[in-house]
Amino acid sequence: MELYKQGAESKIYISFYSDRKVIVKERFSKLYRNQLLDQSIRRERTKAEAKAILKCKQGGIATPVIYLLDLNNCKITMEFINSQTVNDFLNNLKNDKQYNDVELTKLLMEIGAVIGKMHSLGIFHGDLTTSNILRKEDGTLVLIDFGLSHFNPSNEDKAVDLYVLERAFISTHSYFSDLFASIIDGYKHAYGLNVQSIINQFQIVRARGRKRLMFG
């Protein structure tokens, strides 16, 4: 198998599964970690990822198809998606003088909408960054990297998802940061009822980071 990408916690290989191009995501062992802890983290995250991908798919959110799940070796074989990460897409957009705000706003609203839908299905992502949202050629957004996800999130969890995304946005796309509001717009729309309690919690989580008491 050919190594395609190496992230902080997993290696992604390109392979074939009965004629189809697939990726194999392996959560490899971390030597710095205690073995028991390492085993349980890798296993739980692999399991969480497979479960959330399935539940999203059932709810109508685009996620990769899972072909094989090997819990003992913490490997998932899934569909290879021909796409760009939203992170790369936005970076290219920045260099492209031709882009227009209307299209960008539409993309941001769609990102918000996908997250809103995911939360309304009772799924917490846990690591929402622009690198974990893929954009296919036809504009479909695909969510990936559900290793830190869990089900039935509290308002606090949902707010943390939004907060993590906002911070990723500010640190990597500072030139677009004022447009985070469009993401929230899309989110409100897709989430539907009771969205205000999450937005309120989001404000609380945000304030916590800034005003926290710190000692030396």
Next chain:
Amino acid sequence: MVISLGFEGSANKLGIGIVKDGEVLSNCRKTYITPPGEGFLPRETAKHHQSNIISLLEEAFIISNLKPEEIDVVCFTKGPGIGAPLASVAVVARTVAQLWNKPLIPVNHCIAHIEMGRLITSSDNPTVLYVSGGNTQVIAYSGNHYRIFGETIDIAVGNCLDRFARVLKLSNDPSPGYNIEQMAKKGLKYHKLPYVVKGMDVSFSGILSYIEEKAQSLLSSGEYTPEDLCFSLQETLFAMLIETTERAMSHCKSKEVLIVGGVGCNERLQEMMKIMCDERGAILYATDERFCIDNGVMIAHTGALMYKSGYKTTWEDTFCTQRFRTDEVEVTWRP
């Protein structure tokens, strides 16, 4: 050439240091140590600093073999920290600056840790893990600010260790964290604890509540020894720190890590970080207790950097504050 005098007293360590262009001339420290099972409180800590600061200042001058008139600039910790000790030290800094007619520079404590680490290890642009009794942050430099990538959303990692040391009634001399580290070296049996990473952030308060509640029964049943629990706690907390640091490195494509802050002198933390770095082909920079633990030199050094880059303080600006974020400071001395 700038000779700089630095005062530090944001927590239970009182430190005074003198540096001349990055060369340490004296580094004096006095720590307020409480009995086993007790933490330090603002009022008593301030009292400790007040009664020791003058003799410590004299000691710093004797060791460096300098006279007050040879000092170019006086620096002190503006924050973050505990109010009463901070104010006690700031008062002395303001007084000597006026007595000797020297410029006075207020320094951010967290930035001082980073700059001291960079000086000692000569690292250029590392991803920084800042871990102490009051702070837990993963920091990277960009656009004239030290940006916080991830941090604790509740208590600091050192606070979690210190408070567990109180449960076990470990000695606070030289520090509770040091004694936990020594116990952990003898621990063998791992007890699974909650592992809480939220995005780039970490949370320790739940882990502390869990182990505080379970400790008595785990120990009295004879299933686990105190050493095992120290070992389990350290392994869990540090794994969380290394994981978030690695994510930040991966995000910034960084090849250097610097560990600073009091918990940074823990050898197990350094060892774990080293393994992670080796796996990624990165370099680890760490310092020992002289510079990891709060000290006056780091304040003096950072103040000198600010002074040399043209920082001017108005008298009204020489106050101290309990809340002072790392990312608030504009870094004028780095490109």
